[in-house]
Amino acid sequence: MKRMVAAIALLMLALTGIAGQDAPKSEYGLVVYKLGEKYATDKQAGETIDSLADYLDKNIAGSDFKRIGVRNKPDDALKLFQDEKNPVAVAIVSPGFYFKNKTDLKFTVLAEAQRGGKDGEQFTLVGRKEMKEYPAGKKVATTMTADLDWLNKAVLRAPDGAKPIDWVQYDNLADAGYEIIDEEDGAPDFVLVDRATLDVFGKDPDLKSLKSGLQSDLLPQDLVVEVDARLGDKRADLKKVLGALDQNEAGKKLGENLQSPKFPAADDARLEKVAKWYDTK
Amino acid sequence: MGLIVALAAFAALLVFPAACKQVSTETLHNNANKEETDVKPAEIALDATAAFDETPRTLERVRISSSMFARALEYESARSYETLWKAARTEAWIAEYSTDNVERERHANRGITYANTALKLKEGAAEATFFHGVLAGFIGDLDHDYGLDAVSNIEADMKLLMDSDTDFANGGPWRVFGVLQLRAPGPPVSIGSLRNGKKNLEKALEKAPDWPENHLYMAEAELMWASEKDKPEFKDQARERLEKYLLGADARAPAGYETEFAVWQEKARALLEANK
Structure with a gap:
């Protein structure tokens, strides 16, 4: 009998030990690449992306998301995806990067950002004169010269035979607009602004004097992509959690910091439309 | 008085802030029942002001000024607008010139409470408005989670003073706002603009050329x-x-x-x- 009690006690101890251990978690590398955002770096944005990873860990059982890096230049981002020692499972990337690398890096789109709660992104040309035509050969200020394919293949496509736009990098588009207003030497002819910046221009006492002209099609915003099917059975959970980010307080705060209240499913028709432009030689 | 403006180092962190916290709107608690006995709060407040005004300033003496203001302001009778904004100024000085971030944060938070209380007594008054904006800047600088709200506070306070052409602290409103514009990201995230920042600093120099x-x-x-x-x-x-x-x-x-x-x-x- 004594031997039996001891054996049961031993068994109990062993079972308790097993129950006390955490269930094994799978690790998923997370990368963020945001074109034209000077401060999209590990130093400036790392903490916020870590808080996204923590949020995903809490809401997707058995997952352990880890930030691999935050970048703002396509070549720098590409290096992260090519590092086999630190495999990337999921990333938030600017759309130009997706279209350029979707085949080589085996991307699958899971969701799309909604900056400021708006669906899609539209760019507008603003300048001293209203320019409704493609500004052939003109100097246009933008934050996105690191990805000229995105600018030329998607944002403002040149008509056949037209002289291409001379894209000029500005980190601060307001200052580009002021250069036009102040008629500074070397000022750009136009500024290319997204919808949120266009709103700011409309409220600024000086910048509102500039005229809006040609607009891009409605384009995809930043995309959440899975790399090489590495999320496995966590894919559906991730889509669900990101799509419902605005449904709880912690998610709402995170959405504010990421400048997108939620990440719903991407608009497939929009993606296909732009993909065709990229495929056209 | 002159001083202040180290703020806006936080401004670069406005993109992807780790969290969005609001700068405190708290005022001093009602202490109407606190008896004065042999304490003369108004006199302590005067001594606190004198300790700040003695120059060249030292951190030790301004700390004493801070302690005396804290003691005086426990009593309702000492809570005049004048005493409150001067107390906020003392706290702002420590928040700027101390090298200990824990101390800086403690004094910045105490100072904003004084400024809030002063503004409750005299809405839009120049001195308290100025120090409210400056202290909000220090709070944002010391804890970046307050960054976005700090910028809103600084912008609102300094614009109020600039729009009414109210000079304080040797072109202070234009200097504070100008520095913020120099260092903050541009739209749509924030209000940064080298051109506007430079213009405001030119205006500060017009107000106090030397x-x-x-x-x-x-x-x-x-x-x-x-x-x-x-x-x-x-x-x-x-x-x-x-x-x-x-x-x-x-x-x-x-x-x-x-x-x-x-x-x-x-x-x-x-x-x-x-x-x-």
Whole structure:
């Protein structure tokens, strides 16, 4: 009998030990690449992306998301995806990067950002004169010269035979607009602004004097992509959690910091439309 | 009085802030039942002001000023607008010039409570509005989670003063707002603009042409201008400015601002080093 009690006690101890251990978690590398955002770096944005990873860990059982890096230049981002020692499972990337690398890096789109709660992104040309035509050969200020394919293949496509736009990098588009207003030497002819910046221009006492002209099609915003099917059975959970980010307080705060209240499913028709432009030689 | 404006180092962190916290709107608690017995709060407040006004200022003496203000302000009878904004000024000074971030944060938070209480007594009053904005800046600088809200507070406070052309602290409103614009990201995230920042610093210099702190930040703007617009003549201009008003043999601290001047000189040297 004594031997039996001891054996049961031993068994109990062993079972308790097993129950006390955490269930094994799978690790998923997370990368963020945001074109034209000077401060999209590990130093400036790392903490916020870590808080996204923590949020995903809490809401997707058995997952352990880890930030691999935050970048703002396509070549720098590409290096992260090519590092086999630190495999990337999921990333938030600017759309130009997706279209350029979707085949080589085996991307699958899971969701799309909604900056400021708006669906899609539209760019507008603003300048001293209203320019409704493609500004052939003109100097246009933008934050996105690191990805000229995105600018030329998607944002403002040149008509056949037209002289291409001379894209000029500005980190601060307001200052580009002021250069036009102040008629500074070397000022750009136009500024290319997204919808949120266009709103700011409309409220600024000086910048509102500039005229809006040609607009891009409605384009995809930043995309959440899975790399090489590495999320496995966590894919559906991730889509669900990101799509419902605005449904709880912690998610709402995170959405504010990421400048997108939620990440719903991407608009497939929009993606296909732009993909065709990229495929056209 | 002059001083203040180290703020806005936080401004670069406004993109992807780790969290969005609101700068406190708390005021001093009602202490109507606290008896004065042999304590004379108004006299303590006067001593606190005197401790701050004695120059050259030292951290030790301004800490004493802070303790005395805290003691006096436990009593309702000492909570005049005048005492409250001066107490906020003392706290802002420590938040700027202490090298201990824990101490800086404690005093910045205490100061904003004083400023809030002063503004409750006298809405829109210049001194309290100015220090409210400055203290919000320190809070944002010390804890970046407050960054976005701090910028909103600084913008609202300084614009209120600038729109009514109310000068304070030697062009303070234009200087504070100008520095913020120099260092903050541009739209749509924030209000950054080199052009607007430089314009506001020019206005600060119009208000107080010899104030070294205005020249320090104007030199920063000129160095940025030189680099971003590829105009090296602005770099030369910045160097000459720093030499004349802060670093050269003839540069002098304004009377009573020897302590602050030494800190501005350090910043001027750091600026030159970073822009060799």
